Amino acid sequence: MVSLSHLWAVLLSTSLFLFFLHKWRRSNSPEPRRRLPLSPPKLPLIGNLHQLSSAQHRSLQSLSHRYGPLMLLHFGKVLVLIASSAEAAREIMKNHDLIFSNRPQLSIASRLFYNTRTKRVQSYCRVREEETSLMVDKIRKLGASSKPVNLSDVMASLTNDVIHRVVLGKKYGSGSDFKETFAEFDGLDERVERAAKKMDRFLEVVIEEHRVRERREGDGVELDFVDILLDFQRENASRSPIEDDTIKAVVLEFRPERFLRMRIDFRGQHFDLTSFGAGRRGCPGITFTVVVDELALAKLVHNFDFRLPNGAKMELNKFDFVIDGIYKKPFAICFSSHISLSKPKMVSLSHFLVMLISTCFFLFFLHKWRRSHSPKPRTRLPPSPPKFPLIGNLHQLSSVPHRSLQSLSLRYGPLMLLHFGEVPVLIASSAEAAREIMKNQDLIFSNRPQLSIASRLFYNNRDVSFAPYGEYWRQIRSICVLHLLSNKRVQSYRGVREEETSLMVDKIRRLCASSKTVNLSDVMTSLTNDVICRVALGKKYGLGSDFKEAFAEFGVLLGILPLWEYIPWLRWMRRFDGLDKRADRAATKMDGFLETVIQEHRVRERREGDGGELDFVDILLDFQRENGSRTPVEDETIKAIVLDMFAAGTDTTYTALEWAMTELIRNPEIMKTLQNEVREVAGNKDEIDEQDLEKMSYLKAVMKESLRLHPPVPLLVPRELTQDTTVLGYDIASRTRVMTNVWAISRDPSLWKYPEEFRPERFLGMDIDFRGLHFELTPFGAGRRGCPGITFAVAVDELALAKLVHKFNFRLPNGAKMEELNVSESNGITIHKKCPLLVVATSHVF
Numbered sequence: 009m010v011s012l013s014h015l016w017a018v019l020l021s022t023s024l025f026l027f028f029l030h031k032w033r034r035s036n037s038p039e040p041r042r043r044l045p046l047s048p049p050k051l052p053l054i055g056n057l058h059q060l061s062s063a064q065h066r067s068l069q070s071l072s073h074r075y076g077p078l079m080l081l082h083f084g085k086v087l088v089l090i091a092s093s094a095e096a097a098r099e100i101m102k103n104h105d106l107i108f109s110n111r112p113q114l115s116i117a118s119r120l121f122y123n124t125r126t127k128r129v130q131s132y133c134r135v136r137e138e139e140t141s142l143m144v145d146k147i148r149k150l151g152a153s154s155k156p157v158n159l160s161d162v163m164a165s166l167t168n169d170v171i172h173r174v175v176l177g178k179k180y181g182s183g184s185d186f187k188e189t190f191a192e193f194d195g196l197d198e199r200v201e202r203a204a205k206k207m208d209r210f211l212e213v214v215i216e217e218h219r220v221r222e223r224r225e226g227d228g229v230e231l232d233f234v235d236i237l238l239d240f241q242r243e244n245a246s247r248s249p250i251e252d253d254t255i256k257a258v259v260l261e262f263r264p265e266r267f268l269r270m271r272i273d274f275r276g277q278h279f280d281l282t283s284f285g286a287g288r289r290g291c292p293g294i295t296f297t298v299v300v301d302e303l304a305l306a307k308l309v310h311n312f313d314f315r316l317p318n319g320a321k322m323e324l325n326k327f328d329f330v331i332d333g334i335y336k337k338p339f340a341i342c343f344s345s346h347i348s349l350s351k352p353k354m355v356s357l358s359h360f361l362v363m364l365i366s367t368c369f370f371l372f373f374l375h376k377w378r379r380s381h382s383p384k385p386r387t388r389l390p391p392s393p394p395k396f397p398l399i400g401n402l403h404q405l406s407s408v409p410h411r412s413l414q415s416l417s418l419r420y421g422p423l424m425l426l427h428f429g430e431v432p433v434l435i436a437s438s439a440e441a442a443r444e445i446m447k448n449q450d451l452i453f454s455n456r457p458q459l460s461i462a463s464r465l466f467y468n469n470r471d472v473s474f475a476p477y478g479e480y481w482r483q484i485r486s487i488c489v490l491h492l493l494s495n496k497r498v499q500s501y502r503g504v505r506e507e508e509t510s511l512m513v514d515k516i517r518r519l520c521a522s523s524k525t526v527n528l529s530d531v532m533t534s535l536t537n538d539v540i541c542r543v544a545l546g547k548k549y550g551l552g553s554d555f556k557e558a559f560a561e562f563g564v565l566l567g568i569l570p571l572w573e574y575i576p577w578l579r580w581m582r583r584f585d586g587l588d589k590r591a592d593r594a595a596t597k598m599d600g601f602l603e604t605v606i607q608e609h610r611v612r613e614r615r616e617g618d619g620g621e622l623d624f625v626d627i628l629l630d631f632q633r634e635n636g637s638r639t640p641v642e643d644e645t646i647k648a649i650v651l652d653m654f655a656a657g658t659d660t661t662y663t664a665l666e667w668a669m670t671e672l673i674r675n676p677e678i679m680k681t682l683q684n685e686v687r688e689v690a691g692n693k694d695e696i697d698e699q700d701l702e703k704m705s706y707l708k709a710v711m712k713e714s715l716r717l718h719p720p721v722p723l724l725v726p727r728e729l730t731q732d733t734t735v736l737g738y739d740i741a742s743r744t745r746v747m748t749n750v751w752a753i754s755r756d757p758s759l760w761k762y763p764e765e766f767r768p769e770r771f772l773g774m775d776i777d778f779r780g781l782h783f784e785l786t787p788f789g790a791g792r793r794g795c796p797g798i799t800f801a802v803a804v805d806e807l808a809l810a811k812l813v814h815k816f817n818f819r820l821p822n823g824a825k826m827e828e829l830n831v832s833e834s835n836g837i838t839i840h841k842k843c844p845l846l847v848v849a850t851s852h853v854f
């Protein structure tokens with residue numbers, strides 16, 4: 009029975025969980041194809057506001073140095089895109105100008121500036137000349153009395169006066185209602201509201217005065233902006249009515265301080281200089297501004313000489329200078345000093361306490377947030393699909409992960425960072441990324457992650473495949489490459505291959521004779537198993553043997569990916585799921601078997617040069633005896649290596665053969681072409697031998713094409729990065745796991761024509777090979793950790809394939825059509841056919 013309190017607890021925690029899931033989903037819900045610009049780390053609530061100094065453009069510039077020319081910031085909850093390069097500016101103000109153009113009232117501005125741009129601006133020529141002359145007189149008067157001139161003030165009142173006359177019809181100088189109210193506009197909320205009301209009353213009066221005098225276009229007098237707008241209002245009353253409020257808003261737009269800056273070429277054509285913006289929303293007042301500025305500047309430099317005060321050099325303070333001995337206050341201050349501080353208010357105790365507590369809270373959360381969000385500032389991570397808490401991206405992997413990863417890579421790019429639980433996993437899905445990992449930076453990508461079950465099965469990772477990168481791995485890998493899998497050694501097993509493939513043909517022939525359906529998958533599994541058994545152990549251990557049973561359990565255990573391997577806090581499950589015990593039992597059984605094999609080999613003691621063909625155990629024991637002092641090889645190492653040859657060699661070699669036969673049976677035309685080639689090369693011979701294979705170029709093309717479409721290990725064996733690095737411009741942290749999706753690469757339409765089709769012809773006359781030099785085709789991996797068993801595997805597969813198509817014709821049982829052949833894939837590290845390949849074979853009559 010569940011108590012009421014339990015029920016409540018469950019209900020409450022479920023609701024909490026659902027609430028947070030909902031919140032998380034909402035905040036992590038980018039559309040799948042979205043690739044957001046980089047964002048500097050943000051604080052809760054205020055977003056990136058804390059990163060803006062009072063000179064915003066400067067803080068944004070330094071952020072852009074770190075996060076690139078296009079950044080996505082959050083001003084509180086408002087999303088703000090910051091463009092800091094000419095390219096980005098062109099995108100916004102030219103290429104995508106239309107959709108970036110949202111702001112109202114442009115038609116009125118166009119009436120004021122564009123339609124009659126030069127004419128209208130020209131009409132204010134008198135105003136400009138009068139006002140600039142007044143400015144010169146003012147400076148001259150001050151110069152004569154040797155008083156310091158605040159040049160910024162002088163220029164501000166020039167533009168102020170020009171604009172007032174042009175917009176409102178007369179000047180409103182300092183001390184006027186208009187000027188004072190304007191000064192309040194950059195203040196804080198309540199002050200702005202008060203100022204807005206005051207300004208509204210002022211403009212109301214101005215509009216009424218203009219209405220009374222009613223001056224119109226064509227009256228022959230110089231119209232100010234209010235005249236023009238009222239005229240526009242009257243004329244367009246029925247078509248597009250504009251209200252008094254709109255007129256007031258437009259008038260307010262003309263704030264004098266906008267109009268005194270130096271500009272070079274800025275008319276919106278060159279995106280490296282767009283001081284006025286560009287495109288549809290570019291400033292319509294360029295001409296207006298430029299004529300005032302140019303005239304003012306011309307008069308200033310014409311009438312005065314400039315030098316710095318107290319003989320200072322220009323570099324010391326760019327902003328201070330003297331006109332006729334008069335000190336000038338910095339330009340920069342004039343343009344940013346509109347915020348006037350209100351009088352300090354008395355703070356009550358309760359206010360003080362609230363502020364203190366909220367500051368403490370703020371600092372506490374800031375500290376927490378900083379600790380959890382401490383990426384290095386320059387970190388540029390590869391794109392990641394949205395992930396769930398705890399499980400990361402595990403839910404996005406289907407039972408055939410290479411396919412789900414391929415479709416994710418189509419959305420997120422050739423280099424993605426996923427999280428399998430808490431483990432970061434880099435997924436490479438392009439030839440370029442594969443080259444970076446397995447060639448250019450192979451050394452630091454050569455470690456293997458330590459998987460606990462594999463470690464129990466392979467004597468604590470003393471095999472080649474799972475051994476961590478280091479001296480031990482180097483030694484045993486070189487033993488494998490030089491002594492077990494070298495070309496010469498593989499050649500020495502030719503007899504084994506020829507015998508075993510002939511036995512396979514006999515077996516199928518017997519089944520043909522009794523008109524039985526042939527399970528080709530079984531036949532091919534026992535072929536590769538028997539070849540590797542004879543080569544590694546000296547004799548076959550078939551169905552029912554201790555070895556076969558223990559090995560089957562190995563296969564199952566290696567295919568299990570326990571959740572606790574990826575989610576550390578689930579480690580407690582390890583005690584209950586029984587996996588460790590199961591792995592230990594299988595390892596002990598296998599160890600007992602291998603111990604017996606080694607002892608048998610020790611007794612017969614066959615050595616290099618004895619004349620007989622040596623198996624892997626012979627070779628390794630021989631090596632142990634000869635190199636005992638220099639490179640000691642323990643029995644456990646021998647067992648781990650031999651076991652590895654089975655684990656890495658049997659399934660993969662059989663899978664490659666199975667897919668090749670499957671594709672040939674699905675494509676009768678290609679099967680026919682191959683049979684013709686093989687039968688022609690074989691001629692009158694009853695049995696094909698390995699020498700014949702050299703003349704079968706189509707057979708080799710079939711093998712390559714099959715490995716392209718169906719790489720037996722589609723994600724290769726995972727690797728682990730040993731130090732921080734950068735791949736294709738992205739920063740990858742040390743200890744990140746790495747998977748290369750060779751399945752996706754060898755179906756990449758930018759590399760392969762008709763990538764989904766089985767077309768062996770594509771390899772005829774093409775150099776591309778699978779031996780790790782061409783990164784568009786690497787079913788065996790490449791570099792230091794690349795497969796050392798290529799020659800061995802290809803020798804078995806090519807001979808078996810040639811013999812099969814030489815001796816038999818195949819069709820599907822029960823008259824099934826080729827299209828009905830089930831080609832679904834199994835799961836696991838090695839991907840073979842889910843259902844066995846069943847065929848009806850008939851002996852070819854020569």
Ligand code: HEM
Pocket residue numbers: 472473474485488493652653654656657658660661664719720721724725726727787788789790792793794795796797798800801802
């Ligand atoms: C068609 C057959 C085969 C395929 C597709 C295949 C594929 C692979 C792949 C993809 C890797 C990992 C490469 C990497 O991480 O870059 C690998 C590693 C390995 N393969 Fe194969 N393999 C095949 C046959 C064999 C055979 C027949 C043997 C031995 C008899 C063998 C022994 C190994 C070993 C020992 C490694 C580990 C290398 C290391 O980590 O240093 N493979 N193989």
